[in-house]
Amino acid sequence: EPEVTQTPSHQVTQMGQEVILRCVPISNHLYFYWYRQILGQKVEFLVSFYNNEISEKSEIFDDQFSVERPDGSNFTLKIRSTKLEDSAMYFCASSQVLGPSGNTIYFGEGSWLTVV
Amino acid sequence: GENVEQHPSTLSVQEGDSAVIKCTYSDSASNYFPWYKQELGKRPQLIIDIRSNVGEKKDQRIAVTLNKTAKHFSLHITETQPEDSAVYFCAARGYTGGFKTIFGAGTRLFVKA
Numbered sequence: 001e002p003e004v005t006q007t008p009s010h011q012v013t014q015m016g017q018e019v020i021l022r023c024v025p026i027s028n029h030l031y032f033y034w035y036r037q038i039l040g041q042k043v044e045f046l047v048s049f050y051n052n053e054i055s056e057k058s059e060i061f062d063d064q065f066s067v068e069r070p071d072g073s074n075f076t077l078k079i080r081s082t083k084l085e086d087s088a089m090y091f092c093a094s095s096q097v098l099g100p101s102g103n104t105i106y107f108g109e110g111s112w113l114t115v116v
Numbered sequence: 117g118e119n120v121e122q123h124p125s126t127l128s129v130q131e132g133d134s135a136v137i138k139c140t141y142s143d144s145a146s147n148y149f150p151w152y153k154q155e156l157g158k159r160p161q162l163i164i165d166i167r168s169n170v171g172e173k174k175d176q177r178i179a180v181t182l183n184k185t186a187k188h189f190s191l192h193i194t195e196t197q198p199e200d201s202a203v204y205f206c207a208a209r210g211y212t213g214g215f216k217t218i219f220g221a222g223t224r225l226f227v228k229a
Contacts (some may be wrong), residue, residue, distance in 0.1 A: 020214040033213055043152075043160060043205060043219040058218050074196055091159060095215070103148040103209055109120075 002026045004108035006092050012114045013082055021077045021111045023092030032075045033093040034067065035103065036060070043091065049075065082115045088111075118143040120208050122220030129196050130228050132135040137223045139206035140188040149182060149189050150217070154203045164191070196227045214215075 003066045013019050025032050034046040047057040049067055057076045063072040073092075079086055119142040129135050141149075149169040152160035161214065166173045166180045173180050177196075182189040193200055203224050209217040 024220070027118065035219075042221045045216050045218060048216050049217070058216075083144055103151065103215075106208075107161070109159050 002028075004092055004094055004106055006090075006111050008110035008111055010112040010114070010115070012116060015084060015115055016081050019079045019082055019086075019113060021079075021113070022088050023077070023108055024073050025075055025092065026106060027073075029096050029106075030066075031055075031095045032069070033095075034077045034090045035093060035107075036088040037091065037110075038088045042097065043060030046077075046090075057116045079113075082113075084096035084115050087113055089114045118146070118208070118210065118218045120206060120220040121132040122206050122223060124223060124224070125221065126225040126227065128223045131196060131198060133196055135191075135193045135196050135200070135225055137204055137206065137225075138188060139190070139208075139220050140186075141208040141218075142187070143208065143210045143218075144187065145220075147189075148209040148217075149180070149190050149219075150207050150209070151178075151180060152205045152219075154205065154222075156202075157210050160197045160205060193225075196201065196225075198227050198229050201225055201227045 007022045029097050032049040037043045045058050046061045048055045066078045068076050089110040091110045095105045095107045122139045129168045136188045150165040153163045156229050164178050176195045179192045203222045205222045206220040
């Protein structure tokens with residue numbers, strides 16, 4: 001069964017450093033997402049991406065965050081200058097647009113970011 | 117903005133009993149309501165979903181009901197087993213210029229053997 005894959009699974013970074021989290025969405029999916037989950041808390045929406053542009057973003061997704069689809073398969077989340085409170089699990093997800101499964105979001109395994 | 121409220125935050129049941137988790141949503145344009153199960157350290161996995169044109173859906177021991185008028189939906193797990201122990205998230209998806217799915221705060225379910 002196709003899966004969303006993410007790298008790295010775990011990254012430790014110094015406060016103020018830039019971090020890039022990488023994702024390969026499911027190949028026939030057209031909508032891509034980033035969510036984050038602080039330890040023990042709920043899954044929070046960051047951004048959705050469609051047709052090579054951001055379609056919606058939350059108030060969490062401020063100027064220090066950016067997303068990119070650098071090629072036909074990868075989808076990246078960049079955090080420009082990390083803060084301690086950015087420590088969380090970051091989930092990439094994707095969905096089809098149309099069809100009976102069009103609404104279902106499939107999550108990757110997550111990238112655990114620790115900012116020290 | 118859109119909001120999804122979920123109750124209870126923690127639920128403990130005896131093996132074999134039923135478990136019910138309830139959610140309400142604020143965005144009347146929401147039309148898709150998935151439920152995810154998340155085991156410790158793992159990704160959320162879809163267990164069942166319901167669309168706004170359906171009032172109830174069942175899959176073996178799991179069922180979901182939707183009341184669009186009241187804007188609430190519920191997850192029912194019957195004959196609970198210890199492996200049902202996990203965090204369960206409800207979610208609501210709508211379209212407001214872009215697709216996004218908003219999650220509830222989660223319910224930690226403990227099934228005691």
